[in-house]
Amino acid sequence: MTALAYRDIVHGFDGRPVLDGVSLQVRQGEFVCLLGPSGCGKTTLLRLAAGLEIVQSGSISLDEHVVASKQLHVPPEQRSIGLMFQDYALFPHLTVMENILFGLGQGERSAINKGRAIWARNMLARFGLTKLADHYPGTLSGGEQQRVALLRALAPNPPVLLLDEPFSSLDAARRIEMREETAKLIREAGTSAIMVTHDGEEAMFMADRIKVMNKGRIVQSGKPEDIYLKPKSAFVASLFGHANRFCETVNKGYVQTPLGRFKAGDLSEGATACVFIRPEGVIPFEGDEETGEARNAEVVSSHYLGIASHVHLRGKSLVDGASITFHAQRSGRYLPRIGSRTNYRVDPAHVFVFGKEDGGEQE
Ligand code: ATP
Numbered sequence: 507m508t509a510l511a512y513r514d515i516v517h518g519f520d521g522r523p524v525l526d527g528v529s530l531q532v533r534q535g536e537f538v539c540l541l542g543p544s545g546c547g548k549t550t551l552l553r554l555a556a557g558l559e560i561v562q563s564g565s566i567s568l569d570e571h572v573v574a575s576k577q578l579h580v581p582p583e584q585r586s587i588g589l590m591f592q593d594y595a596l597f598p599h600l601t602v603m604e605n606i607l608f609g610l611g612q613g614e615r616s617a618i619n620k621g622r623a624i625w626a627r628n629m630l631a632r633f634g635l636t637k638l639a640d641h642y643p644g645t646l647s648g649g650e651q652q653r654v655a656l657l658r659a660l661a662p663n664p665p666v667l668l669l670d671e672p673f674s675s676l677d678a679a680r681r682i683e684m685r686e687e688t689a690k691l692i693r694e695a696g697t698s699a700i701m702v703t704h705d706g707e708e709a710m711f712m713a714d715r716i717k718v719m720n721k722g723r724i725v726q727s728g729k730p731e732d733i734y735l736k737p738k739s740a741f742v743a744s745l746f747g748h749a750n751r752f753c754e755t756v757n758k759g760y761v762q763t764p765l766g767r768f769k770a771g772d773l774s775e776g777a778t779a780c781v782f783i784r785p786e787g788v789i790p791f792e793g794d795e796e797t798g799e800a801r802n803a804e805v806v807s808s809h810y811l812g813i814a815s816h817v818h819l820r821g822k823s824l825v826d827g828a829s830i831t832f833h834a835q836r837s838g839r840y841l842p843r844i845g846s847r848t849n850y851r852v853d854p855a856h857v858f859v860f861g862k863e864d865g866g867e868q869e
Contacts, residue, residue, distance in 0.1 A: 507534040508570055509698035510555060510666050512663070515564035524550050526722040528564075537689065539709035540702045541733075541745060542719030543556045548702040554701070556589055557582035561839060568667060577704045592671040594655035596643035602630070602654050603639040609662045622661055625697035629657050633687070649680045656688055656759070660695055667692060669701040673708065685711050706746040710734060718742050740780060740860045749782040750832045754825070761859060764823035765801075766829045766852050771862050780860050786855025788834035790817055790848040801850050803840045806831060815840040819850065 512534040524547045540548045540581040553559040555566055557580060562630040565575035568587070573580040588609075596605050606626045630636050634654045643651055644816040652672065659667055660811070665772045672688065677680040689712050691698050703709050709716045718733060726738050737743035740751075752763040755772040761779040765788065772778050790803075801827075803821030816835045836852055840849055 509534045509536070509568070510700065511567045511570075512551065513565045513567070515554065515561065515566070516553070517547075517554065517559070517562050524722050528719075528722070528724055530717055530727070532700055533760075534665075534799075535693075535696050535701045537692065537701070537712060537714045539594070539713035539716045540700060540719055541704065541706060541709040543704055546719045547615070547722045548704075548719055549670055551672055552589075552700065553700060555585075555666075556587055556668055557585050564600075586662075586664050588659035588662065588670045590655050590659040590667065592650045593673045594643075596651060596655060596658070598643055601640050601642060602635065603627075604644070605643065605654055606630075606657045606661050607656055609658060614782060622663070626657060629691075633657075645864070646713045648676050649684060651748060652676060652684055653687070656691065660691065660697065663695070666696060666700040667697045669699060671702055671704075674724060680842040681708075710746075720747065735855065737858055740858075742781060743782045743784075743858050744855075747783070748833065749784045750794050751780060751782050751796075752789065753778055753780040755779070756842050757838075762825055764825050764828075765832060766824060768854070768857055768859055771859055773859070778862050780862070782860065783832075783852060783859040784856040785813070785816060785833040785835040788819075788850055789853060790819070790834050790836050790840065790850045791840070792848065800848055801852075803850055805844055805846050805848060806845060808841050808843055810839050813837065817842070817848075819848070821850075 508531050512528055515525050515528045516650060527552060540551065542548055550559060551855060554574065560579055561574040561576060562574060565572050567573065568585060600608065603626065607623060629764055630639055635650060635653060637640050638646060638650065676684060687706060701712055713730055715772055716728065716730055716733045720741055721767055726733060726742050726853050733742065743749060750765065754761050754763055755775045755781050756775055758774045759770055760767050761770045761781055764779045765783055770779050772789055786831050803819035804820040806820050808815055808817040814835050814837045817836065818831060819834050820829060821830045825829045
């Protein structure tokens with residue numbers, strides 16, 4: 507069953523195209539992340555589903571009923587969609603509890619609304635916010651406001667929830683905590699959701715499926731692990747952080763890079779291949795293990811990042827012996843002395859070869 511479907515949406519502002527034929531579906535109970543850089547049209551897609559923007563071409567269905575097309579515009583309040591935007595938009599003159607219950611509309615004393623008021627109290631207790639029920643939003647921290655905004659969006663029990671960068675104003679520690687709580691709450695409620703983000707890690711953490719957007723189009727769609735491990739273009743690969751990147755000519759089906767020789771896949775002889783090697787694909791290690799091609803490098807710097815350590819290395823290019831620097835990673839705390847030497851090996855699972863036409867030469 508499809509909770510929300512976009513069909514061939516083409517949209518622009520002042521004659522400037524923003525969405526170029528977007529089709530996507532969110533299944534019942536599914537959590538989809540729209541991942542892409544600033545300006546690629548993510549928020550516009552959410553606004554169209556919410557009814558805050560009028561469809562110019564294509565159609566949008568909720569629960570398999572068309573709610574928006576060139577001929578039809580069901581108003582936002584009749585769409586049963588929950589919204590949570592990055593600024594939370596809590597009403598400053600209403601208390602926390604009043605904010606949460608705001609979306610329930612008239613008939614405050616109805617049995618359904620009483621049930622939701624009990625739900626809201628239970629949720630506040632779960633988040634440790636019971637004492638804040640009568641406070642005004644201006645007195646709450648960012649994390650507390652975020653939780654209240656989430657509860658307000660979920661209070662009417664909407665079948666579909668749209669979230670636009672909901673964690674962008676939180677600090678790193680709060681963001682991780684809130685990602686987990688938000689995903690859990692939405693899944694428990696059985697709500698279908700689309701969340702917009704430009705953070706690849708965040709999309710990996712939250713999504714059942716990721717839709718990668720670029721310049722108004724969906725360029726790849728799949729499970730988080732497929733998007734991460736099988737990016738179809740340099741653009742998609744680069745959404746997950748900085749990678750070592752080398753562009754060389756294909757020779758006898760292979761491409762020789764400063765960090766090793768890799769299969770060129772479908773690229774033809776003489777074509778330019780751009781090879782992306784994620785830092786986690788270059789793994790420093792001590793000892794005498796033979797790596798095939800003597801890979802040994804000097805430590806330029808290293809930083810412990812919590813889960814892993816990032817190491818900047820200087821070594822000899824396996825193409826021409828020239829001095830090159832590159833980025834490596836090792837799990838846990840690994841802080842070798844600057845100037846010391848280390849072996850490294852390359853994990854092919856983190857090596858991606860693209861042609862020019864896949865955006866391999868894009869910055
Ligand atoms: P961000 O991550 O920065 O929010 P986004 O991917 O969500 O970006 P949109 O907000 O959908 O992108 O905007 C896409 C393009 O459309 C941008 O160039 C933006 O300036 C433009 N745009 C969005 N809304 C309007 C509007 N109401 N009038 C004119 N241009 C608009």
